[in-house]
């Protein structure tokens with residue numbers, strides 16, 4: 001592995017774009033978050049709220065029917081489309097063109113949902129972030145990986161990564177397997193963990209923000225929403241991944257003095273996205 005590029009303030013300021021003062025919600029990007037199943041609608045709530053709070057102009061979710069009231073009441077700013085099924089997603093349809101799609105949080109792995117993902121991947125040309133159960137479904141159907149558009153962003157945690165690329169026996173082997181996978185399918189891999197690395201072919205980036213407070217349910221679902229938001233705002237996929245990971249970690253660094261490691265939850269990531277952005281403005 002060549003030396004990683006550190007994702008620090010310098011790297012971020014090369015990529016960060018301030019919103020134009022004449023912008024409007026139609027220009028700020030419309031993102032679609034697809035996920036959720038009975039008992040895991042919270043994952044989509046977290047992801048879609050994070051998406052909005054990262055600057056996207058409009059956010060729509062596609063969820064099973066059982067999540068309708070939850071989303072409309074919990075996050076009134078988010079628009080909701082539902083599947084025909086009550087508890088799971090069986091057929092992904094929508095009648096607008098989003099600028100970016102995030103798929104997977106809380107999705108589940110039911111056979112009907114697997115088929116829906118397959119049909120979706122066959123026709124999708126929109127910039128895409130794939131997380132959680134959508135990754136697990138791909139791991140069970142590796143021949144579908146060839147359907148992915150170049151620069152699709154995959155965001156596996158270590159267990160999801162292993163399901164996807166196979167078992168490794170050392171850190172070096174893990175990195176070389178991830179690099180080969182990224183090159184083979186032309187995808188960007190956000191390798192989440194205590195240390196998050198981003199792989200884009202032979203190029204490896206290493207994040208410098210974040211702490212153990214992020215080891216809490218839903219913090220990955222929030223990251224998916226943040227990266228999807230940046231992608232919808234016309235950031236190049238690699239910049240969306242880099243900026244998303246950096247800001248996500250920064251929220252935990254900012255909140256830590258107030259929450260401690262123990263009481264920080266995924267909603268605290270969302271609550272601190274504003275402060276994370278403001279700290280970038282101060283650096284400029």
Ligand SMILES: NC(=O)C1=CN([C@@H]2O[C@H](COP(=O)(O)OP(=O)(O)OC[C@H]3O[C@@H](n4cnc5c(N)ncnc54)[C@H](OP(=O)(O)O)[C@@H]3O)[C@@H](O)[C@H]2O)[C@@H](O)CC1
Nearest residue numbers: 040041042043105106107108132133157158159193217218
């Ligand atoms: N409120 C909601 O609706 C929420 C919904 N959620 C949704 O639930 C679905 C299932 O997702 P999931 O990630 O919980 O399950 P899964 O893929 O089996 O992985 C779990 C195993 O992975 C491992 N592991 C994880 N991190 C690791 C690390 N850093 N370092 C090392 N190992 C690590 C660890 O393995 P262990 O150490 O236990 O062997 C652990 O047991 C998914 O759709 C998600 O979006 C959740 O986001 C929660 C909030």
Ligand SMILES: Nc1ncnc2c1ncn2[C@@H]1O[C@H](COP(=O)(O)OP(=O)(O)O)[C@@H](O)[C@H]1O
Nearest residue numbers: 157192193194211212214215217218219220221
């Ligand atoms: N000890 C840690 N230090 C820094 N970041 C962490 C730590 N543990 C987890 N994270 C981050 O928290 C997120 C967890 O994502 P994930 O495992 O997908 O959670 P979930 O599926 O519950 O949303 C990742 O971005 C990961 O990098």
Ligand SMILES: [Mg+2]
Nearest residue numbers: 132157220221
């Ligand atoms: Mg996850």
